[in-house]
Amino acid sequence: MVRLARGExxxxxxxxxxxxxxxxxxxxxxxxxxxxxxxxxxxGRVRHCKLGPRRLDDVDEWVAAYRAMLNERLDHLEDFLxxxxxxx
Amino acid sequence: xxxAIQNLNLTTPTDREIRSERIFNAPRERVWxxxxxxxxxxxxxxxxxxxxxVKFEFEKGGHWRYxxxxxxxxxGFEGRYREIKPIERVVQTFEWDGMPGHVIIETMTLEDLxxxxxxxxxxxxxxxxxxxxxxxxxxxxxxxxxxxxxxDKVLAKL
Numbered sequence: 200m201v202r203l204a205r206g207e208x209x210x211x212x213x214x215x216x217x218x219x220x221x222x223x224x225x226x227x228x229x230x231x232x233x234x235x236x237x238x239x240x241x242x243g244r245v246r247h248c249k250l251g252p253r254r255l256d257d258v259d260e261w262v263a264a265y266r267a268m269l270n271e272r273l274d275h276l277e278d279f280l281x282x283x284x285x286x287x
Numbered sequence: 288x289x290x291a292i293q294n295l296n297l298t299t300p301t302d303r304e305i306r307s308e309r310i311f312n313a314p315r316e317r318v319w320x321x322x323x324x325x326x327x328x329x330x331x332x333x334x335x336x337x338x339x340x341v342k343f344e345f346e347k348g349g350h351w352r353y354x355x356x357x358x359x360x361x362x363g364f365e366g367r368y369r370e371i372k373p374i375e376r377v378v379q380t381f382e383w384d385g386m387p388g389h390v391i392i393e394t395m396t397l398e399d400l401x402x403x404x405x406x407x408x409x410x411x412x413x414x415x416x417x418x419x420x421x422x423x424x425x426x427x428x429x430x431x432x433x434x435x436x437x438x439d440k441v442l443a444k445l
Contacts, residue, residue, distance in 0.1 A: 261386055262413055266305050269409065271334045273309050276407075279321060279331035280313040 203237065207249045210239075303413040310406050315399040318407065319374040322395065328353070347371060351379065366390075381411070390414045 202213055214224045228248055231237040238251040298306045311318050321327045325340040332338050333355045342352040345368065352365035366380035374397060381391040391411050398406040 261389060262303070262305070265383075265391065265411065265413075266299075268334070269305065269307060269411065272332060273307065273407070273409070275331040275334050276318075276321060277309065277311060279327070280311050280317065283317075283321075284313070 203248060203250050207247055209245045209247055211245075213248060305409075305411040307409040307411075308406060309409070310400065310404055312404055314403055315374055315397050315405045318397055318405045322377070344368070345371065366393075 202208060210224055210228060211221065213228070214221065217224070219227070225246075228237060228239060228246075232239055232251065235251045237248050239246050239248045241247075300306055313321075321331065323345060325343045328343075329338045329340055332353060336355045336357040338356070339354045340352075341354055341363075342350050342365070344350050347368055347370065349368045350365065351368065352363065355362045355364070363384040364381065365384075366382055368377065368379050369392070370376065370378035376394065376396045378392065378394045381393050382389065391413050394408075394410040394412075396408045396410075398408065400406055
């Protein structure tokens with residue numbers, strides 16, 4: 200998905216950097232396509248993939264994830280300050 | 288002394304804003320140091336995961352980049368400093384590699400409570416898709432149109 204955010208790619212281009220068989224990758228893409236996250240088009244013998252109508256970059260999801268992360272981070276800052284008390 | 292109870296204060300003034308207040312049992316200088324010294328940042332920012340402070344240009348316009356390692360995966364976070372007012376305020380942009388183009392503006396303000404404790408107010412403002420798409424649909428499209436029109440005029444004169 201991150202790769203596709205940078206632009207269209209063929210299935211084999213998507214596989215670069217992943218240890219996945221072409222068959223496995225095709226299945227993966229098919230699942231993403233069914234979910235509306237990816238659309239594909241076969242041009243000649245190459246299947247091109249791009250981001251689909253439903254975006255993973257749905258802002259609500261991102262806001263929620265960020266919020267949880269921020270909270271966790273502040274918890275760790277708090278722990279850190281407690282742990283290092285009197286050491287400076 | 289656990290301070291968790293008095294601390295949890297997280298509000299969402301709008302659906303694109305997060306405001307969080309925390310009170311730490313530490314003087315402002317110590318909190319500032321923990322937040323602005325890369326060696327110390329590496330000890331808490333990763334939420335228990337290994338953290339590499341890849342870039343730390345702590346000045347206005349400077350670039351910061353941290354990489355968190357968890358379960359064999361790496362997550363990069365980065366941004367630029369917009370404002371630095373020592374021991375009081377840092378304004379920075381925040382982006383996660385997994386959401387390229389979604390910029391958050393984070394404002395962190397430290398307030399000395401005068402009793403050895405410090406209040407950290409963290410405000411995060413999300414750049415909305417509406418804004419981004421709006422820019423793409425109107426501004427950029429208009430700009431392209433103008434460029435093409437200008438090009439047409441130039442070509443017509445040749």
